[in-house]
Amino acid sequence: GDSVTQMEGPVTLSEEAFLTINCTYTATGYPSLFWYVQYPGEGLQLLLKATKADDKGSNKGFEATYRKETTSFHLEKGSVQVSDSAVYFCALSARGSQGNLIFGKGTKLSVKP
Amino acid sequence: GAGVSQSPSNKVTEKGKDVELRCDPISGHTALYWYRQSLGQGLEFLIYFQGNSAPDKSGLPSDRFSAERTGGSVSTLTIQRTQQEDSAVYLCASSLQERNTIYFGEGSWLTVV
Numbered sequence: 001g002d003s004v005t006q007m008e009g010p011v012t013l014s015e016e017a018f019l020t021i022n023c024t025y026t027a028t029g030y031p032s033l034f035w036y037v038q039y040p041g042e043g044l045q046l047l048l049k050a051t052k053a054d055d056k057g058s059n060k061g062f063e064a065t066y067r068k069e070t071t072s073f074h075l076e077k078g079s080v081q082v083s084d085s086a087v088y089f090c091a092l093s094a095r096g097s098q099g100n101l102i103f104g105k106g107t108k109l110s111v112k113p
Numbered sequence: 114g115a116g117v118s119q120s121p122s123n124k125v126t127e128k129g130k131d132v133e134l135r136c137d138p139i140s141g142h143t144a145l146y147w148y149r150q151s152l153g154q155g156l157e158f159l160i161y162f163q164g165n166s167a168p169d170k171s172g173l174p175s176d177r178f179s180a181e182r183t184g185g186s187v188s189t190l191t192i193q194r195t196q197q198e199d200s201a202v203y204l205c206a207s208s209l210q211e212r213n214t215i216y217f218g219e220g221s222w223l224t225v226v
Contacts, residue, residue: 046216100158
């Protein structure tokens with residue numbers, strides 16, 4: 001079945017460091033891909049998405065590119081801030097589905113000043 | 114309201130008791146989802162409602178779990194004869210229609226003792 005695998009955390013970085021969180025997926029056809037973020041004490045929020053191959057999603061300085069050839073959707077940010085500390089979830093929505101999301105297990109990011 | 118609203122935010126119950134969790138989706142959203150977030154399991158899909166169609170119950174883990182959606186708006190997730198393994202955060206989400214961006218509530222944290 002469809003699945004999402006993302007790098008296990010926790011990830012600890014210093015402020016202004018470069019961030020990469022790896023995400024790969026398994027799906028039939030061409031799913032839509034998402035990154036959700038969960039800040040401490042808050043609900044899941046959509047961070048960015050891409051709906052077809054080679055699309056780049058971006059928001060708040062974060063980027064991810066839909067790579068069909070490597071079935072990946074890695075999340076990157078050039079310079080993280082303390083306020084980026086959160087849990088990040090990669091997810092897919094399979095073509096032909098009702099839009100139901102399949103999530104990775106989440107990666108906890110801590111950014112230290 | 115502005116977002117997906119869930120209640121209670123926290124619930125502690127004794128093993129064997131029944132619990133009801135409520136979700137009020139974003140006004141006008143026809144699609145409603147329930148997910149469960151537990152340690153080590155990530156986010157699991159439970160059930161999906163779309164308009165007046167029959168719900169997709171394929172993610173419900175056992176027959177102790179059920180959900181209904183009245184009038185196409187508010188939804189209640191019921192867990193009967195709770196077990197300790199039911200302890201988790203139960204997340205509700207909605208979208209304008211299927212395959213649109215999904216918005217999550219802050220969740221109901223259930224602890225079974």
